[in-house]
Amino acid sequence: xxxxxxxxxxxxxxxxxxxxxxxxxxxxxxxxxxxxxxxxxxxxxxxxxxxxxxxxxxxxxxxxxxxxxxxxxxxxxxxxxxxxxxxxxxxxxxxxxxxxxxxxxxxxxxxxxxxxxxxxxxxxxxxxxxxxxxxxxxxxxxxxxxxxxxxxxx
Amino acid sequence: xxxxxxxxxxxxxxxxxxxxxxxxxxxxxxxxxxxxxxxxxxxxxxxxxxxxxxxxxxxxxxxxxxxxxxxxxxxxxxxxxxxxxxxxxxxxxxxxxxxxxxxxxxxxxxxxxxxxxxxxxxxxxxxxxxxxxxxxxxxxxxxxxxxxxxxxxxxxxxxxxxxxxxxxxxxxxxxxxxxxxxxxxxxxxxxxxxxxxxxxxxxxxxxxxxxxxxxxxxxxxxxxxxxxxxxxxxxxxxxxxxxxxxxxxxxxxxxxxxxxxxxxxxxxxxxxxxxxxxxxxxxxxxxxxxxxxxxxxxxxxxxxxxxxxxxxxxxxxxxxxxxx
Numbered sequence: 036x037x038x039x040x041x042x043x044x045x046x047x048x049x050x051x052x053x054x055x056x057x058x059x060x061x062x063x064x065x066x067x068x069x070x071x072x073x074x075x076x077x078x079x080x081x082x083x084x085x086x087x088x089x090x091x092x093x094x095x096x097x098x099x100x101x102x103x104x105x106x107x108x109x110x111x112x113x114x115x116x117x118x119x120x121x122x123x124x125x126x127x128x129x130x131x132x133x134x135x136x137x138x139x140x141x142x143x144x145x146x147x148x149x150x151x152x153x154x155x156x157x158x159x160x161x162x163x164x165x166x167x168x169x170x171x172x173x174x175x176x177x178x179x180x181x182x183x184x185x186x187x188x189x
Numbered sequence: 190x191x192x193x194x195x196x197x198x199x200x201x202x203x204x205x206x207x208x209x210x211x212x213x214x215x216x217x218x219x220x221x222x223x224x225x226x227x228x229x230x231x232x233x234x235x236x237x238x239x240x241x242x243x244x245x246x247x248x249x250x251x252x253x254x255x256x257x258x259x260x261x262x263x264x265x266x267x268x269x270x271x272x273x274x275x276x277x278x279x280x281x282x283x284x285x286x287x288x289x290x291x292x293x294x295x296x297x298x299x300x301x302x303x304x305x306x307x308x309x310x311x312x313x314x315x316x317x318x319x320x321x322x323x324x325x326x327x328x329x330x331x332x333x334x335x336x337x338x339x340x341x342x343x344x345x346x347x348x349x350x351x352x353x354x355x356x357x358x359x360x361x362x363x364x365x366x367x368x369x370x371x372x373x374x375x376x377x378x379x380x381x382x383x384x385x386x387x388x389x390x391x392x393x394x395x396x397x398x399x400x401x402x403x404x405x406x407x408x409x410x411x412x413x414x415x416x417x418x419x420x421x422x423x424x425x426x427x428x429x430x431x432x433x434x435x436x437x438x439x440x441x442x443x444x445x446x447x448x449x450x451x452x453x454x455x456x457x458x459x460x461x462x463x464x465x466x467x468x469x470x471x472x473x474x475x476x477x478x479x480x481x482x483x484x485x486x487x488x489x490x491x492x493x494x495x496x497x498x499x500x501x502x503x504x505x506x507x508x509x510x511x512x513x
Contacts, residue, residue, distance in 0.1 A: 143496075
């Protein structure tokens with residue numbers, strides 16, 4: 036079950052999507068007619084299946100064709116994976132920020148840090164270690180840098 | 190010599206891997222390093238399986254030419270189901286393999302511990318050879334606890350996905366890992382429900398239906414899912430009763446990369462066509478066994494790893510056993 040909340044801030048419509056995106060999702064109903072500027076907040080999308088990907092691309096491709104400027108922010112790891120796997124997943128939009136996965140070397144907890152894509156480009160795949168919020172141990176980037184940040188090179 | 194596993198490689202890791210595979214699958218290992226030796230051995234004795242290291246497309250063409258010259262590409266002496274290519278590059282970079290009549294099985298030479306990966310592949314090979322033995326248990330270590338789910342309706346797919354997530358979290362899989370595996374369950378069940386059913390002429394019956402449609406899964410439409418974990422590997426098998434799998438189409442779906450080419454949304458079919466490729470790319474191994482017009486069993490195996498990086502970079506393979 037997906038929930039969408041919308042908030043207009045100035046010219047930008049912020050669309051927050053919460054839940055797994057699969058075959059029951061209908062963006063035409065949930066989001067409605069695309070506006071001129073949209074910021075899609077993807078923090079709470081844990082999973083997207085292949086039919087969800089198709090639905091996503093169909094909706095945002097149409098939005099882009101109608102002239103919407105799309106920005107994707109706070110992208111969850113599931114969304115970043117799709118951005119990397121499918122070249123047109125963002126439908127011409129801009130990826131503003133993403134969650135970067137970390138794993139604690141002490142307690143093995145999974146953590147995620149929010150990074151702006153502009154800052155990530157400056158880091159050139161050298162992701163700093165974090166302090167684990169649960170045990171204070173060292174948390175290191177937990178993915179393959181060339182793959183997780185592959186979209187930045189496009 | 191029909192119980193021979195013939196390894197064509199002088200790589201030490203390949204040797205360690207094949208040694209373990211032979212031990213677990215009950216085959217006698219013979220290793221050679223030259224393609225000509227291999228082809229002459231196959232022509233003279235036959236083999237149960239051949240593991241062939243592929244370093245480049247030209248090396249593969251050399252092997253293919255030799256097979257054509259000494260045995261024949263479509264000869265009974267060399268069943269593609271018995272040919273296993275050991276590759277350093279991922280499947281989307283070895284598309285020449287998929288176009289060959291010799292293609293049967295693909296192994297990404299990312300063994301990690303060759304004893305562990307060899308044991309996993311050995312069980313897979315043993316199961317592949319024993320066509321009568323079905324079910325997930327044969328791919329896992331003895332004693333693995335299995336759950337069997339008979340889906341009564343297409344709407345139960347989401348329940349199966351959620352149950353898989355919970356099962357994996359209880360088995361202490363990372364959250365991100367369990368979501369990838371849950372997605373694999375989602376894709377396999379969706380394929381079995383909507384893509385497998387065909388009419389008498391082999392035409393797909395439900396492929397244009399929206400995937401949210403409710404279908405009763407009784408009789409020939411029955412779909413069974415098995416889920417199990419043996420402490421090292423988690424496996425999911427989904428079986429349909431149609432045996433309609435088109436090998437060429439399946440290989441195209443699994444190997445397709447959309448990282449460079451745009452994904453084109455097709456409105457004529459309801460399926461997306463990208464699910465299997467995503468599962469393979471994110472660490473899953475596939476075993477696809479199909480008996481024409483009887484059943485298709487698709488199994489996906491993932492190793493449990495300490496972190497997601499290792500999960501994504503794990504040993505993987507694609508095995509097919511297509512009986513017409």
